[in-house]
Amino acid sequence: DQQVKQNSPSLSVQEGRISILNCDYTNSMFDYFLWYKKYPAEGPTFLISISSIKDKNEDGRFTVFLNKSAKHLSLHIVPSQPGDSAVYFCAAYSAQGGSEKLVFGKGTKLTVNP
Amino acid sequence: EAGVTQFPSHSVIEKGQTVTLRCDPISGHDNLYWYRRVMGKEIKFLLHFVKESKQDESGMPNNRFLAERTGGTYSTLKVQPAELEDSGVYFCASSWGARGTGELFFGEGSRLTVL
Incomplete structure (x- = not known):
């Protein structure tokens, strides 16, 4: 049973527009959520x-939003650039217990068109 | 500073043969992880070393897989005998010693194709 779900296998946006990648999770024990990019x-x-414990974190063009009640997070990329074209993986991690493993989603392939 | 390095980058073997994958983590990283991605699916956890000790091997598929980390440095993952379903990309990742936020540094992966 998948604990981290990315229901959109692909997303295509125009350069300069916003890219929104979504992720849902089922395990309420997760303490951290991460986004990885893969070329x-x-x-x-x-x-x-x-x-x-937060609902938003921003780093330059990238912002992640967390809605704990809905068990949902999203990654916003503004403005999108062609170099952002990659597969984006959502991952979750529980700092409790003995295991430090990341649980990944299946990934969303983002294509930013010039 | 060198990143996580993995060898070989691609291995093609026949069913029943043996393959050994190697990972060199970033120097000084106590934590070493193995993950696997089967085509189109999620990246799945295999096991976690802290230095030379296995902290968690709950993701290892079966006893055909054997991981070692000699002296707490590099690690090897042996598959013996290989089966068709073992095909995929095997990623190694490492991180600092203290329990952190889950940020891992990944290698480029070793693609295994079992024919």
């Missing part, structure tokens, strides 16, 4: 994270 033939690279 073809490369490993995932950390993009931005948010603690479960």
Whole structure:
């Protein structure tokens, strides 16, 4: 059973517009949520994270919003650039207990058209 | 500073053969993780080392998979004998010693194709 879900396999936007990537989770024990970006033939690279005690975290063009009651988070990219074209993975992590593993979604492939 | 390095980048073997994947974490990182992504699916946790000790191996699929981390430095993941369903990209990741926020540094992955 998937604990982290990204229901949109792909998203296409125009350069300069906003990209919104969505993620849902089921486990209320998650303490941190992260977004990773992955280019073809490369490993995932950390993009931005948010603690479960916050509802927004911003880093330049990237903002992550967390709605705990809905168990939903989203990544906003404004303005989108062609170099942002990649697969974006949502991940969650529980700092409690003995395991420090990340639980990933299936990813959303973002294409930013010039 | 060198990142996480993995070898080989791609391995093609036949069912029943053995393959060993290697990961060199970032120097000084106590935590080392193995993950796997089967095509089009999520990246799934396999196991977690803290230095040379296995902290969590709950994601290992079965006893055909054996991971080691000699001396708390590099790690190897052996698949013996390989099956068709083992095909995928195996990622290694590392992080600092203190329990953190989940931010991991990933290698480029080792693509395994079992024919």
